[in-house]
Amino acid sequence: xxxxxxxxxxxxxxxxxxxxxxxxxxxxxxxxxxxxxxxxxxxxxxxxxxxxxxxxxxxxxxxxxxxxxxxxxxxxxxxxxxxxxxxxxxxxxxxxxxxxxxxxxxxxxxxxxxxxxxxxxxxxxxxxxxxxxxxxxxxxxxxxxxxxxxxxxxxxxxxxxxxxxxxxxxxxxxxxxxxxxxxxxxxxxxxxxxxxxxxxxxxxxxxxxxxxxxxxxxxxxxxxxxxxxxxxxxxxxxxxxxxxxxxxxxxxxxxxxxxxxxxxxxxxxxxxxxxxxxxxxxxxxx
Amino acid sequence: xxxxxxxxxxxxxxxxxxxxxxxxxxxxxxxxxxxxxxxxxxxxxxxxxxxxxxxxxxxxxxxxxxxxxxxxxxxxxxxxxxxxxxxx
Numbered sequence: 001x002x003x004x005x006x007x008x009x010x011x012x013x014x015x016x017x018x019x020x021x022x023x024x025x026x027x028x029x030x031x032x033x034x035x036x037x038x039x040x041x042x043x044x045x046x047x048x049x050x051x052x053x054x055x056x057x058x059x060x061x062x063x064x065x066x067x068x069x070x071x072x073x074x075x076x077x078x079x080x081x082x083x084x085x086x087x088x089x090x091x092x093x094x095x096x097x098x099x100x101x102x103x104x105x106x107x108x109x110x111x112x113x114x115x116x117x118x119x120x121x122x123x124x125x126x127x128x129x130x131x132x133x134x135x136x137x138x139x140x141x142x143x144x145x146x147x148x149x150x151x152x153x154x155x156x157x158x159x160x161x162x163x164x165x166x167x168x169x170x171x172x173x174x175x176x177x178x179x180x181x182x183x184x185x186x187x188x189x190x191x192x193x194x195x196x197x198x199x200x201x202x203x204x205x206x207x208x209x210x211x212x213x214x215x216x217x218x219x220x221x222x223x224x225x226x227x228x229x230x231x232x233x234x235x236x237x238x239x240x241x242x243x244x245x246x247x248x249x250x251x252x253x254x255x256x257x258x259x260x261x262x263x264x265x266x267x268x269x270x271x272x273x274x275x276x277x278x279x280x281x282x283x284x285x286x
Numbered sequence: 287x288x289x290x291x292x293x294x295x296x297x298x299x300x301x302x303x304x305x306x307x308x309x310x311x312x313x314x315x316x317x318x319x320x321x322x323x324x325x326x327x328x329x330x331x332x333x334x335x336x337x338x339x340x341x342x343x344x345x346x347x348x349x350x351x352x353x354x355x356x357x358x359x360x361x362x363x364x365x366x367x368x369x370x371x372x373x374x
Contacts, residue, residue, distance in 0.1 A: 231306035231319065238317065245315070249299065252310040252317055256301045259308075 001047060006037055010146065010157040010205045012093065013037025016085050018048040023062060023081030030082070030160055030181050030194060033202050044068075044092035048084055051075045064088040068095035080187050082194065086162065093144055093157075094242035100146035100155060101254040102243045107140035107154055108132045109204075113212035114154045115283060116145050116262075118240040124219045127167040128275055130195055134175045135276070139201040140209065144242075149250035152257045153208040158201045160194035168193045170272060212286060214264040217275060221268035225278065228266055234259035289374040290341070290362050292331040298370075300325070314369055327361060328370065335374050338362065 001017030003024040008014070014037070018024050037043070047065035061075040062084045068091060076084045093102060105118035106129035115137075117125050126142040133139035140156035147154055160181065163171050168191060172180065181194035216228070216236060228236070237255045238244045244251045265282060269275035299310040307325040309318045320328075323345075330344055341362075342353045365371035 229305075230303040231308070234301075234303055234306075234308050235319065244317075248315050249310060249312060252299055252301075252308070256299075256303075256308060259303060260301070 001049075005031070006040070006042055007031050007034040008037045008205075009034065009089075009159050010141070011099075011155055012044070012097070012146075012157065013042040014044050014046060014089055014092070015042040016046040016048070016089070018062070018081070018085075019050050020048070020060065020062065020078060020081065022078060023048050023085050026082040026181070027085055030179075030196055033196070033199070044089070044096055046085060046088040046092060048081060048088065064091065066092050068092055074188075076187070080184050082181060083184055083187050083189075083192055086160065086194070089159065090143060097146070097243055098247065100148055101241055101247055101251050103145045103147060103237065104143070104240045104242060105145040106142040107145040107156065107209075108137035109140050109156075109207075109209040110137055110283070112209055114140060114145075114209035115213045115215065115279065116154065116211055117215045117217055118145075118236070119217050122219065123217050124167075124269070124272070124275060125217070126161050126163060127171060127272060128217065128279070130161050130163065130167075130171045131174050131272055131276060132279065133198060133201060134171075134178075138204055139197045147211070147254045147258065148208065149247070149254040151208070152211070152254065152261070154211050155208045156201070156205045158197040158205050160196060163193050163195055165190045171195060211258060211262045213283060214258065214262050215279065215282070216264070216266040218266065218268045219275075220270065222270060223274045223278065224268040225282075226266045228264040230259045233262075233264040287337050289335045289337055290331070290366070290371050291335040291374050292328050292333065292365075292371050294333055298328070309370075311370060316369065318368060318370065323361060324365060324370075327365065331371070 003021045004017040005024050006015040048062045051063050060078040063075045105116045106125040107116050129142040141158050142161040144157045145154050179196040184192040267278050297312045301308040307320045342355050342358050346353045
């Protein structure tokens with residue numbers, strides 16, 4: 001590919017290649033403080049290419065490809081090349097990651113212990129992760145938490161925080177000195193703006209943490225908390241994992257250990273202030 | 287006479303969680319979530335071969351249960367369908 005950039009997020013190295021320079025330029029700018037893959041060898045390769053020869057010029061758009069592909073993925077407008085790169089990197093992780101149990105979760109750390117928040121899209125994972133990192137927590141990631149089946153520890157994956165719709169303005173207010181990407185309007189996921197994780201998150205991206213609290217947040221409800229049975233936690237974790245089945249026995253071992261050893265709560269919240277208060281109170285009570 | 291047997295114990299990773307037991311079946315790579323009496327049934331069967339009558343007697347002795355061979359047969363057939371027990 002004519003244009004390329006290589007980088008490491010936590011323990012995972014990527015090489016992103018593109019027919020067009022724009023997505024790579026945007027990636028380079030936002031990922032400028034990220035290290036190169038270990039020994040220069042990426043774990044995953046991502047390709048962004050034009051859907052056909054004419055589409056390089058006419059309504060230019062990008063298709064997502066790489067080591068793992070979804071055959072019927074729709075192209076994105078070139079202006080959303082950054083989103084395409086991000087989606088392609090997520091896809092490689094979701095389909096190809098075999099070393100860690102991948103949980104669709106945001107994670108923050110304090111004193112070596114990790115809080116994991118998992119839930120459906122729109123539950124507030126990214127927003128809560130970004131807001132907690134502005135309040136003294138170390139952001140480990142807003143999309144994937146990597147659980148090592150051997151040690152039970154969580155490894156960070158602090159990619160760019162992907163803020164959507166109403167969360168954009170809220171996080172802009174809470175992190176006035178944050179480094180944000182361009183506002184991407186009208187993407188398939190609505191409006192999106194990326195936030196670069198802070199210097200602390202990047203400096204410590206290789207430091208794992210011991211999982212200490214599992215939260216299953218739900219946005220749009222009156223404040224409420226519920227202790228979850230271990231079996232429910234186990235099932236929810238298998239559902240929140242993109243590679244549980246592919247991982248086989250190590251995935252079972254990792255999910256079982258989390259379900260058995262880590263306190264878990266479902267929390268409902270009507271606004272982020274309520275969520276943050278509940279999180280801090282639950283953490284203080286551990 | 288139909289006989290039933292569970293696979294080798296080493297094929298199973300068993301995690302009693304609460305009212306449910308999570309079970310990983312190594313040969314198939316499938317995770318099962320079992321409720322009573324399935325975990326007790328598998329445990330009692332061990333690696334032996336059983337007729338329904340033999341197993342019903344063993345369960346009645348072990349768990350102080352009323353014998354119900356029809357219900358036991360139904361539970362065994364469920365485990366056969368799940369791939370955890372073989373008809374022998």
